[in-house]
Amino acid sequence: MKNHIVAAFRLTLVMLAVVGIYLLIVYGGSKILPTKGNTEIITWNGQKFYANIGQEFKSEKYFHGRPSSVNYNAAGSGGSNKGPSNEEYLDIVQKRIDTLKINHPEMNNTKVPVELVTASGSGLDPDISEEGAMYQVKKIAEVRNLSEEKVRNLLKNQTEKPFLGLLGPSKVNVLKLNMALDQLK
Incomplete structure (x- = not known):
């Protein structure tokens, strides 16, 4: 049971990192557009x-x-x-x-x-x-x-x-x- 909790926690951390990097790429990419994302x-x-x-x-x-x-x-x-x-x-x-x-x-x-x-x-x-x-x-x-x-x-x-x-x-x-x-x- 403990192994499942550790695996779930690790997966959660990995997904947070992936989603966080994605959001930074989208936000940063919007800032190079002519309207700066606004x-x-x-x-x-x-x-x-x-x-x-x-x-x-x-x-x-x-x-x-x-x-x-x-x-x-x-x-x-x-x-x-x-x-x-x-x-x-x-x-x-x-x-x-x-x-x-x-x-x-x-x-x-x-x-x-x-x-x-x-x-x-x-x-x-x-x-x-x-x-x-x-x-x-x-x-x-x-x-x-x-x-x-x-x-x-x-x-x-x-x-x-x-x-x-x-x-x-x-x-x-x-x-x-x-x-x-x-x-x-």
Whole structure:
């Protein structure tokens, strides 16, 4: 019996060391990021927004981010918990695809980027892919009476490349993109 207690105690110490080292690596790693692991608060039109929390944009003159399963409520983040074979979930995604195609008839023959019709795990993802933003360029250029080239150039300037050029896809922060869009002449 005594050997079991000693073995359990040793295992506990080893796991504490492993978890402690992991936490130090995560914490230290966050400090080399551009935001130092902190939130980025942006003031726009007299209101404060968190750049790392998805926002809802209803107007046609703005780029739209991922749908939210929590209505963009940061206090209650979470996914829908419905799997890809769930009929109700498939109906919701199909309705989003249909709505997107109605709102962007010029893109009817183009593949719909997945993040424009599916919510993220948190329901608060602030970023979309460059492809997801490019899907919306034509409509926004038309609504704002701008050239598509001008909107594309803005999009390219707002696109964040993968960390070290390797890890993850290119992405666009929708809030920052829309702020820059408002500053276009």
